[in-house]
Amino acid sequence: MNQLEPIEKELAPAVAPDPLTPVQDMLKACIQCGTCSASCPNAFAMDLTPRHLWRMVLLGQTDAIFRSQTFSLCSACYYCTLRCPRGLLLTEAMGALKQIASAQNLDRYKKGIRFYKSFMNSVRRHGRVHEMELMTLYFLSMKSPFLPLKFTPLGLRLLAKRKVSIEIPSREPNALEAIFRKVEEMEGRS
Ligand code: SF4
Numbered sequence: 001m002n003q004l005e006p007i008e009k010e011l012a013p014a015v016a017p018d019p020l021t022p023v024q025d026m027l028k029a030c031i032q033c034g035t036c037s038a039s040c041p042n043a044f045a046m047d048l049t050p051r052h053l054w055r056m057v058l059l060g061q062t063d064a065i066f067r068s069q070t071f072s073l074c075s076a077c078y079y080c081t082l083r084c085p086r087g088l089l090l091t092e093a094m095g096a097l098k099q100i101a102s103a104q105n106l107d108r109y110k111k112g113i114r115f116y117k118s119f120m121n122s123v124r125r126h127g128r129v130h131e132m133e134l135m136t137l138y139f140l141s142m143k144s145p146f147l148p149l150k151f152t153p154l155g156l157r158l159l160a161k162r163k164v165s166i167e168i169p170s171r172e173p174n175a176l177e178a179i180f181r182k183v184e185e186m187e188g189r190s
């Protein structure tokens with residue numbers, strides 16, 4: 001044995017774990033039957049079918065996976081999960097890819113992620129979404145002074161039709177706060 005081996009090992013830079021590995025583990029038993037693609041109500045809008053995406057995950061094609069919009073278009077309806085003949089947790093796998101994109105702050109998904117976070121913050125505070133607050137939080141997170149202008153005509157139309165309210169809802173603590181805290185605890189975020 002090379003006498004320098006233990007020292008070389010000690011000096012070698014630690015390799016960060018591949019965030020894709022847990023997703024690959026979830027999909028190991030995929031037989032590429034395509035039932036998930038045939039079941040998905042959003043597949044028509046996806047650039048890759050779910051079956052194709054799972055194949056790329058198993059092959060570790062990280063760049064191609066995160067160039068695709070497929071996982072960001074998953075609406076978590078659980079239909080594919082219910083119908084997969086191998087009983088794979090496909091909705092969770094889609095969610096895991098969304099989490100990786102969010103954690104890595106990938107440019108392509110920034111808008112969607114910030115909109116989603118603003119939406120969830122509003123629901124957390126009021127027990128339901130408050131549209132004015134949602135858009136205010138979203139505009140602040142995007143740090144673009146011109147973005148609100150783009151939405152002004154739509155906002156005015158919705159206001160005229162009384163589809164959105166400018167009333168500030170009460171900030172009484174609501175029952176959802178306990179649920180949000182529990183989820184954070186389960187995900188190790190608290
Ligand atoms: S339904 Fe299940 S086994 Fe079939 S392709 Fe989709 S993930 Fe794979």
Ligand code: SF4
Pocket residue numbers: 036039040041042043050073074075076077078079080081090091094
């Ligand atoms: S959970 Fe997502 S991927 Fe699965 S069928 Fe529903 S929208 Fe499609």
